[in-house]
Amino acid sequence: MTALLPEGFRDRLPPFADAAARLEAAILGAAYAHGYERTDPALAEFESGLSGRLKAARAQDAVRFVDPVSQATLAIRPDMTAQIGRIAATRMGHHPRPVRLSYAGPVLKLRASQLSPERELRQIGCELIGLDTVAAAVEIVQVAVAALEAAGVTGVSIDFTLPDLVATLAAGPLPLDAALIPQVRDRLDAKDAGGVADVAPAYLPLIEAAGPFDAAHDRLCALDAKGALTSRLDGLWRIAESVRGRVALTLDPTERHGFEYQTWLGFSIFADGVRGEIGRGGSYTIVHENGAEEAAIGFSLYADAIVAAGIGDIERKRLFVPLGTEAGIAARMRGEGWVTVAALEAGDTPEAQLCTHLLRDGVATPLG
Ligand SMILES: N[C@@H](Cc1c[nH]c[nH+]1)C(=O)O
16 A cells, blocks of 8 residues: 555645635636536547547547457547547537537646646636637637636736747748758747757747747738738737737747647746646647548646646635534524534534634634
8 A cells, every 4th residue: 555646646635626626617607608618528538539639639648548348448638628629520510610618627648748747637628619710719818818817817928829830931931841840840949049040040030039929929020021921910919909908918939839739829828926837728620530620729727737826725714613503503604605614522623623713602703
């Protein structure tokens, strides 16, 4: 027997687990109010149904196992977006588009990532299936911002990126051998100016184009002499306008970390006081059973990162109800919003029960 958990796993204890549950309820409530209805996909599924569901997704970052019952290889979901894609393409395939779905649940990564040393993360998100237009992106970004506001998360910033930027430029104004694209992408991603200069010097200005949104957007527009990016840049501007003033905005056109399947738009979400991202999203392509492709867009938030920073925490107010107190009094106090903790034995104390108040003569009296 061992009390230890495997690397990358942890238990969530009070008050963090409660804070996470409240955060999740606030986020899902905001999503629901914007028309996103809840789906609760299976924890594990046939590996073949998950991999390849999203176009351009790399080989799965999933923990796999052979199911003794079906003898098939199953994967534990590493990301719920592909599952929502599967549901939208199959059981909800005949549903009128766009389909708006929300979800929340644990995901399991094969390896820890930059986002977190944890391998088991709780993902909460929304997906809009059937469109990846600017209007769809405006809605998704606004829902993400509204959900974070509803959850009390402050100091939010959104960093936009254009995941298919290199491929778009390579096919147009800045021709590049297809074989070199991955290399140029990696070097741009690493902000390795020397490396980019060696392989594709024409791409160097892209490194400089990262920073606060307006200035970065201007620099990209200046680079776009041949107009290959005009529609993307205009769209990006409209998306940013829709949340301006509510969140800080930056643009890093060549950021690729974590955007393996996103298409024209990607974004990372940050919050003051939280190390790393608290969420990510973007447009992507779902592959149907018959090979047909469908556009979609969405976002996922990571609850643990937000809770760890203390956001989503509320003041703990617990009222100690001494032994022998009439049940009706405690019920009345709960009705007034108190958390009541009843003594069950004579020796019990408010301190032992982490109480902040004591019920004395029917009145909540602060302790210490
Ligand atoms: N599921 C993706 C983010 C996303 C949702 N929809 C589209 N992209 C992630 O967690 O990285």
